[in-house]
Amino acid sequence: MAKKAEQMSxxxxxxxxxxxxxxxEKGDAPLAESLGLFEEGAGLIRACGKLLDEAEQKVVxxxxxxxxxxEELPFE
Numbered sequence: 001m002a003k004k005a006e007q008m009s010x011x012x013x014x015x016x017x018x019x020x021x022x023x024x025e026k027g028d029a030p031l032a033e034s035l036g037l038f039e040e041g042a043g044l045i046r047a048c049g050k051l052l053d054e055a056e057q058k059v060v061x062x063x064x065x066x067x068x069x070x071e072e073l074p075f076e
Contacts, residue, residue, distance in 0.1 A: 017048070
């Protein structure tokens with residue numbers, strides 16, 4: 001059974017998305033299958049966007065401290 005987009009790592013989601021794009025570009029899948037792939041791809045894009053947003057928030061939390069070393073601050 002395939003993992004849901006929310007359960008996959010960013011790298012797994014991106015790899016699956018690439019597979020979907022290749023399959024859709026071939027254009028030989030039946031319409032119902034193509035729609036299913038499109039929907040799966042849209043879900044993967046949303047999940048990847050969420051993971052990227054979370055990573056960005058973690059990066060923003062790091063700031064240079066008074067001694068010049070990075071310090072982690074609570075995210076507001």
